[in-house]
Amino acid sequence: MKHWIFPLVLGFALTSHAEITNDQRVEKLQKGVEQGNVEWVREAFAGLKDPFKKARGLFGGESGVFAEYSSEYFLDKAFIAHPCKDEIALILLQSGAVMQTYELFKKASESGCPKSVQYLIDTKDSALTAQSAMDFFKFYGKKVGQVIRDKEQGLVGAEDALDTWDPIQMSFEKFVMEKCPDRTKTSKECLARAAFDETASNVSTRAEAAKKNIAKQEAEDKYLGSPEGIAAQICEIDESIAEAKAKIDRQRKIGKVSGTVDMSVLNLAGARIVDLEEQRKELIAELRKITGKAFKEASCK
Structure with a gap:
């Protein structure tokens, strides 16, 4: 023992x-x-x-x-x-x-702490939770707006920025839906649901507009990368080169009359011609790579 x-x-x-x-x-x-x-x-x-x-x-x-x-x-x-x-x-x-409870909700939600936010929703006063939900919906709407702007600018993975707040948005959404099944009521919880509905509507409108803008930009990019689009860019460059040469010719004519020319105009026009000719060479090379054919000067007429 x-x-x-x-x-x-x-x-x-x-x-x-x-x-x-x-x-x-x-x-x-x-x-x-x-x-x-x-x-x-x-x-x-x-x-x-x-x-x-x-x-x-x-x-x-x-x-x-x-x-x-x-x-x-x-x-x-x-x-x-x-x-x-x-x-x-x-x-x-x-x-x-x-x-302080309001600060607690604000910091937990905006810092991206979904478990902590859910705990607060489950344990804190419903009216205060509703106010915190309204504030978060505004915060979340701004974040979504920024993501949409980034997406329109072609930033890869822009939507990943929302991963932090998506679970919190879902928790608050569930709260307002459960606490305000009847939208005609005027309780604090229903005001929070109205804020959610407004945010969702705004986000949907912005997202739809962004989708159209992105589709339009993709179509433009596709055209610019096509043989027709490349040829059109070369023609536009030729027009710009002609305009720059015309400025130089005008200054030379002025010089014959007055004895002086505006050197800044000559310098800017000359630099523009050099840059445009470099772009033109690159586009012509790209066109040959795609089509196997040389650019026809007559296509711009």
């Missing part, structure tokens, strides 16, 4: 001595939040009840070294990280971390 009793007793003693102090817990919490180590954060709270209560919580500690810290400090650290330390923020919230 004795062979298993002693290890149990010894194990109990080791556990008791291994109990960490509040200062050690806060130090582990600080490093866990800063380094994104979820396990350290969990260990800091292990066995504690109401760790953020001022009277018996972590931050008084034995030494007072960590007295300046607060739950708000650690939440801020989790929210400002890129990407957001969502799992850590959620543990902090579940452990009783507090912050």
Whole structure:
């Protein structure tokens, strides 16, 4: 019997001595939040009840070294990280971390913490959640607008920028749909649904316009890369070269009459001719590559 009793007793003693102090817990919490180590954060709270209560919580500690810290400090650290330390923020919230509720919603949603936002939706006042939803829909609408502008400018992967906020938008959308099934009502939740509907409508309109613009630009690009389009560009260049040469000829005529010419006009026109001729050579080479034929000067007439 004795062979298993002693290890149990010894194990109990080791556990008791291994109990960490509040200062050690806060130090582990600080490093866990800063380094994104979820396990350290969990260990800091292990066995504690109401760790953020001022009277018996972590931050008084034995030494007072960590007295300046607060739950708000650690939440801020989790929210400002890129990407957001969502799992850590959620543990902090579940452990009783507090912050002014409106700011809490704003930081969690705009930082892209979907788990934390869902926790807040599930636990906070419905009217306040509705206000936060309205504010987020406006924020999200601006982000979508920026993505659409980027897409119109041909930036690859522009839509990936929304990945951070898509789950949060879906959570708020679900909230307003469930809380306001009847759009004729005037509750705070229904005002939030109206804000969602407006944002969705605006985004849809912008997206449709962008789709048409992109299709138009793609068609133009396709034409410019075709033999017909390349030939048309060469003809346009020939016209521009002729215009620049005409400016030079005019200055020479002026010089014969007055004895002086405007050198800046001559310089700009000459530089333009040089640049245009280089572009012309490139286009002619591209046309030959595509068609196997030389450009016919007569095609511009």
